[in-house]
Amino acid sequence: MRSPKMKLLIENWRKFLSEDIKIVIKKARDLVCPPATQDLELNTKNRDSAIEAEHIQYGPMNLEDEEYWIRAAKHWKTKPEVAKKSRCGNCTAFDISPRMKECMPGETSDGDGELGYCWMHHFKCHSARTCYTWAAGGPISEDSVSADWQERSNIEKEE
Ligand code: SF4
16 A cells, blocks of 8 residues: 555656646657758758758659669668668657647658658658768657657758
8 A cells, every 4th residue: 555655756757747747748749840851942952952062862752763772872882672671760860759740831742651760861761762961760650759850850950
């Protein structure tokens, strides 16, 4: 049986946790959508830079482009079939959290996958593509993690 002191401790801990959760949800709700999700011109500019930059090479634009995967595999010192496993869809910077889905204007999925927000290069990238800065650990599917990326980005400060 729990002592009254123990009960009080558990009760206070519960209250503390629920306050904490409320703060995280509020923080996520209060954050503005990343500008590139709202501004097509900016999104295109950032996407084009990601395609062209030597160190990013976002692609392949044509998903059937085997040459791209051969190049990516060479860059990562692996085989094309291994390179193909590293895509935006499982990249640590790929955000498909509920709050980010609300920021996306219109339909975000097609037969090949879905759009998400790239926190490294700031544009709407496609889950079936990749880039040279891919990093394991994604996708971002929770609002609290999305909010954390946003707080560490320059978005609020740039506005
Ligand atoms: S989500 Fe990852 S793999 Fe996709 S463009 Fe951004 S950094 Fe590159």
